[in-house]
Amino acid sequence: MIWAAISSLVCLSCQKITRNVATSEGTLEFSSLSVDEAVETKAAMNAGGNFVIDIIGPEGKTVLSTTWSQVNSKGGKISLPEASYTLRACSSMEGVPAAAFEQPVYGVEKAFSITAGQTTDIGSLVCTLLQCKVTVSYSDDFLELVTGPGEATVKVSENAPLVYSLNYNGASANYDSSAGYFAVNNGESTTLEVTFKGSVEGKTQKMTKVITGIQPRQWRQIKFIRKVNDEGNASFDISINDMVGDEILNNDMGTAETIIGEDPDAPKGDGGINMVFDYAAGCDAEYTDMNHIVVPKVEVREMKLKFLLTVPGGIKKFNVQIESDNEAFASAVELAEATNLDLINPTEANGVIFQVVPFPHGSDLLGKTEVAFDMSNAQSAMIGFPGTHTFTMTVIDANGCRKSLPITMIVE
Numbered sequence: 001m002i003w004a005a006i007s008s009l010v011c012l013s014c015q016k017i018t019r020n021v022a023t024s025e026g027t028l029e030f031s032s033l034s035v036d037e038a039v040e041t042k043a044a045m046n047a048g049g050n051f052v053i054d055i056i057g058p059e060g061k062t063v064l065s066t067t068w069s070q071v072n073s074k075g076g077k078i079s080l081p082e083a084s085y086t087l088r089a090c091s092s093m094e095g096v097p098a099a100a101f102e103q104p105v106y107g108v109e110k111a112f113s114i115t116a117g118q119t120t121d122i123g124s125l126v127c128t129l130l131q132c133k134v135t136v137s138y139s140d141d142f143l144e145l146v147t148g149p150g151e152a153t154v155k156v157s158e159n160a161p162l163v164y165s166l167n168y169n170g171a172s173a174n175y176d177s178s179a180g181y182f183a184v185n186n187g188e189s190t191t192l193e194v195t196f197k198g199s200v201e202g203k204t205q206k207m208t209k210v211i212t213g214i215q216p217r218q219w220r221q222i223k224f225i226r227k228v229n230d231e232g233n234a235s236f237d238i239s240i241n242d243m244v245g246d247e248i249l250n251n252d253m254g255t256a257e258t259i260i261g262e263d264p265d266a267p268k269g270d271g272g273i274n275m276v277f278d279y280a281a282g283c284d285a286e287y288t289d290m291n292h293i294v295v296p297k298v299e300v301r302e303m304k305l306k307f308l309l310t311v312p313g314g315i316k317k318f319n320v321q322i323e324s325d326n327e328a329f330a331s332a333v334e335l336a337e338a339t340n341l342d343l344i345n346p347t348e349a350n351g352v353i354f355q356v357v358p359f360p361h362g363s364d365l366l367g368k369t370e371v372a373f374d375m376s377n378a379q380s381a382m383i384g385f386p387g388t389h390t391f392t393m394t395v396i397d398a399n400g401c402r403k404s405l406p407i408t409m410i411v412e
Contacts, residue, residue, distance in 0.1 A: 026114040028055075028078040028087075029121045051127070052093050056086040072334075082116040089127060096130050098160035101178045105130045131181040132156070133219040134192070136164040138175055141226040142200075146173040150198015150205075152222065156182040156190060156214060166198055182214070190214050194222050271313045271401025275393070278308040278372055291408045295379055303379040309371040309405075313397030318343040318365055321394070322353075326387035326411075356381040357391065367398070378409070386411045 053071060055064040055078070064078065068089070071078060090107040097103060106127040112120050136152045149168050155161035162180040166173060184190055192211040197204070211220065277283045283306040287293055296303055320341040324330045333339055338353040343361040346354070354361060360373045382389065389409045396402040
């Protein structure tokens, strides 16, 4: 059954789409799409194949509008007449809003030329955040002095402010920690204004600060703080931390953002995340190197390959990136939307891969501090695909600590 599942995928992936292309046409090809996971943010999105892809012709007109899933279903290739073009990919069909809470928009633009009868490979596309992200917080010292409701108003565009509320219940204060996303004048530097107004120490306080140099891919962390000078006099101020984070997307298009400052609250170390061969559960003792696991032929002996993953902080995210130098296997993985697997939130199409490589998966992984899994059944399915197959597991715990754990299986 397992062999039938993977074989059917390989057969589908090997089919070629033949077109009667005029001699004046060439082919645009996407060689790969990557995922960059530098820093985690609160903004959650599941891009998958829904990225909008527009091809802009030499006269500035859109000659093709499609989605990544449609392009990917055709082998990542598009036939176009000979000319110069610009490709634009965007995670939102509506474009970039002037300002909105929890609505990150990612995109990329790439210029290319098509030559008749030839294939133009534009390589790897990585989508980046098209907005400036802004969060608002308050120091504990500041919150202790709050005596009534307040709000922080942030705006880049005069007509599109976002209001972050500060609530007070008569005894304590809490605030809106939502992330706001602001359009930034088509990527040109611009100005952000933040204004606080609220009841502090029984008085209505108002503070305003203007921040220049706002650009896409930035994360401006605004923090209201209480300051005490050398003479012991107290005042209030607005502290700005500059950094950028990015969000793991599902399988296809990736996001990448450049860090422009240190995150003082970033977790240190890998949180003790580790994975070992589970000899106690019966793993073959000859396996000692996770980067060099030779899969024996079925007629030689039955493989016993078992692992134990420990995550002291509890699992928050569990992803697997699959790479292979066997073209048939790699094509089958791509067809099953499994190049980058989200084990906690797998798609229906991922099911075939789990029959071949039985990774643990499902929402019940959340919070687990220990996971045992058995990859012995992968032997019979993988033996027909000679080559090197690498499964890199990236685990993030509840504290934000992360570790990447590669498993390399070799079929001779």
